[in-house]
Amino acid sequence: MEKTSENTVCQLLTDVAEVRKQFEAKWRQTGEKYNLFNVAGIAHKEVIMCRVLADLLDPHGKHCQGSRYLRLFWETISPKLKSPFEISIENTKVTAEYVIDENRRIDITLEDGRIFVPIEVKIWAGDQPKQVADYFAFAKTKNQNSHIPVLYLTVDGRESSDFSKAGAGKDDYAPLSFRDDILAWLEACAKNTPETIVPIRENLKQLIAAIKSLCGKSEDAEMEDEIFKLITKDDDSVRAALAICGAVDFNNKALETFKCNVLELVKKTFPDAEYAVDEGWYFIQVSIMGGNYLLDVNYDWKSLHIENCVDEKERNHQIEDRITQKMAEITNRKNENKNGIFAIYGTYRYSDFESVDENLYFYKLCKLYTERPQEAADKIINIARALENVKA
Numbered sequence: 275m276e277k278t279s280e281n282t283v284c285q286l287l288t289d290v291a292e293v294r295k296q297f298e299a300k301w302r303q304t305g306e307k308y309n310l311f312n313v314a315g316i317a318h319k320e321v322i323m324c325r326v327l328a329d330l331l332d333p334h335g336k337h338c339q340g341s342r343y344l345r346l347f348w349e350t351i352s353p354k355l356k357s358p359f360e361i362s363i364e365n366t367k368v369t370a371e372y373v374i375d376e377n378r379r380i381d382i383t384l385e386d387g388r389i390f391v392p393i394e395v396k397i398w399a400g401d402q403p404k405q406v407a408d409y410f411a412f413a414k415t416k417n418q419n420s421h422i423p424v425l426y427l428t429v430d431g432r433e434s435s436d437f438s439k440a441g442a443g444k445d446d447y448a449p450l451s452f453r454d455d456i457l458a459w460l461e462a463c464a465k466n467t468p469e470t471i472v473p474i475r476e477n478l479k480q481l482i483a484a485i486k487s488l489c490g491k492s493e494d495a496e497m498e499d500e501i502f503k504l505i506t507k508d509d510d511s512v513r514a515a516l517a518i519c520g521a522v523d524f525n526n527k528a529l530e531t532f533k534c535n536v537l538e539l540v541k542k543t544f545p546d547a548e549y550a551v552d553e554g555w556y557f558i559q560v561s562i563m564g565g566n567y568l569l570d571v572n573y574d575w576k577s578l579h580i581e582n583c584v585d586e587k588e589r590n591h592q593i594e595d596r597i598t599q600k601m602a603e604i605t606n607r608k609n610e611n612k613n614g615i616f617a618i619y620g621t622y623r624y625s626d627f628e629s630v631d632e633n634l635y636f637y638k639l640c641k642l643y644t645e646r647p648q649e650a651a652d653k654i655i656n657i658a659r660a661l662e663n664v665k666a
Contacts, residue, residue, distance in 0.1 A: 282514040289504050297497040311484035318488065318621045320397045321371075324381045326481065327395075327456075328370035330463065331384070333363070337474055343463050344368070344384075350459040351425070355448050359420060362386040374412045378405075390416035393425040397452075397488070398619030399610060401438035410446040423448045427456070429489055453489040457482060487632075524636040525574075529556055531643035532573040532650070539651035544658060560658045567597065567615070569661060571654050574639065575624040578605060580616040580661075596664045604657055624650070 301307040316322050333341040341363045352358045365386045372383040372392070382393040392409045409424045424447040426434050431451030439447070450456070464478040505515040533549040537558050540547045550559045550570070557572040557579075568581040580597055582589065594615045601616040602608055609616050623630075627638045642650055 279510070279514065279517070282510045283517060286504065286511055286514045287518065290501050293497065293500045293504065297494070297500075309480045309483055311480050312487060315621055317484040318397060320381070320395055320399055323397065324395050325370050328368050328382045331382070332368035333366060335368075339467070339471075339474070341366070342466060346462045346466060347459050350462060351450060351455055354450065354455065355423065356445055357421060359389065359422065361389050361391065374409075378402075378408065380409055380412075385416070389420060389422060391422055391425060393427060396426070396428045398621070400617075400619075401435045403437060404440040405438040406434045406447050407438070407440045407442040410442050421445065425450055427452065429453060431455070452485050453491070457485055457489070457491075460485070522637075524640045528636050528639040528643055529573045531640060531647065532556075532558070535643050535647035536650045536654070539648055540654050543655045558654060560654065562658050562661050563593075563664075567661070569654075569658050571657070574636070576618075576620050576622055578616070578618045578622055578657075582615055593664065597661060600660055600664050601657075604660060625653075 311317055314322075316326065329335040330337060330343045331347055333344055335343075337343065344366060345363050348361060348363065361384060363386075366384050367386070369383045369385075370381070372380040374380060380392045381395040384391040384393070390413050392413050394406065394409060406424050406426060413422055413424065423445060424442075426447045427450045429452050431449045431454060433449055434442075434447055460478055460482045464475055464482065467475050467478065469475070505511055533556070537547065537549055540558055540560065544560045547558055547560045550557055555570070555572050555577050557570045557577065559581075560569040560571075561567075562569055566582075566584050568583060570577070570579040570581060572578070578601070580601065582594070584590070598609050598616045605618060605622060607618050607622055610618055610621070623635070624639060624642070626642075627635055630638055
């Protein structure tokens with residue numbers, strides 16, 4: 275890099291740091307960055323998130339705003355349906371965790387005495403066998419004269435898996451997303467809530483910010499606008515910004531050092547350990563208990579999972595219960611997968627960095643895997659050894 279470019283990079287970093295300091299001082303004075311939804315991790319917890327959404331949708335919810343929010347929801351999502359249908363807003367009953375056959379629970383349901391609408395919410399949990407198909411089949415018994423799809427709500431609006439659809443047609447469910455549909459609805463709710471109702475408006479703003487974070491959208495638009503002005507003031511600043519950006523891909527660097535540095539050290543104790551990729555998760559996989567189970571540790575520690583490799587007829591549920599208990603002790607987290615032996619998705623972190631700002635988290639992981647990979651390897655090895663010692 276030429277000297278003039280180095281000077282530009284240094285100056286740009288100094289200017290950006292100053293802008294950030296100014297906004298941090300503002301946030302300290304106003305407290306506007308404090309978000310209880312983020313602090314409690316509610317946006318990542320499906321059961322709690324469903325309760326919040328269900329109460330907002332409920333005309334008799336604790337918000338005391340009647341059917342206002344349900345009406346806005348229907349105005350937001352009905353254009354997304356292939357075959358739009360009307361629901362009697364004033365007569366709609368909203369239920370969270372609606373129990374159906376075999377004690378299965380639909381996350382949220384809307385019913386007006388004529389139409390029954392099931393809503394299945396997926397944030398981090400995987401699909402269950404025939405989940406969408408069974409929910410549609412149940413709804414069909416209630417909607418004898420109407421074809422009402424399952425509203426399948428995910429972070430990004432992805433399609434339901436074949437595992438979950440299992441024979442259901444494409445018109446039997448409708449993909450929705452937190453990123454587009456729920457954010458649009460909540461922003462409409464905030465806009466249409468009277469200014470005098472301060473607590474509800476502020477809670478809606480905090481929920482919007484938490485969901486933006488969940489969806490990878492920035493909550494700091496005002497600060498980023500100021501930084502963008504600095505970056506684009508001239509060609510040299512743009513070049514400097516691009517050089518900085520290319521040097522700080524900590525997410526990718528953490529992944530690369532994890533699957534090289536950390537994996538090689540784990541292999542010294544568990545030679546069969548390998549690096550694997552599955553549906554967006556990138557993890558070290560360790561075979562335990564004679565190959566009956568696999569321990570999966572994702573590179574960012576936001577997913578820890580035990581895979582069962584035993585034929586269904588030969589499964590030892592007592593052992594699996596002990597494995598689940600041991601993993602809960604190790605991670606201080608409860609099992610978040612309804613059908614798996616043990617799984618945490620999206621809510622866990624490397625223990626030393628649990629309180630680290632999200633923006634610095636991958637930098638910390640990258641530094642750890644580069645400078646102290648044995649520490650991370652030992653953590654994986656110790657979990658695997660603890661599980662190896664589990665007895666029925």
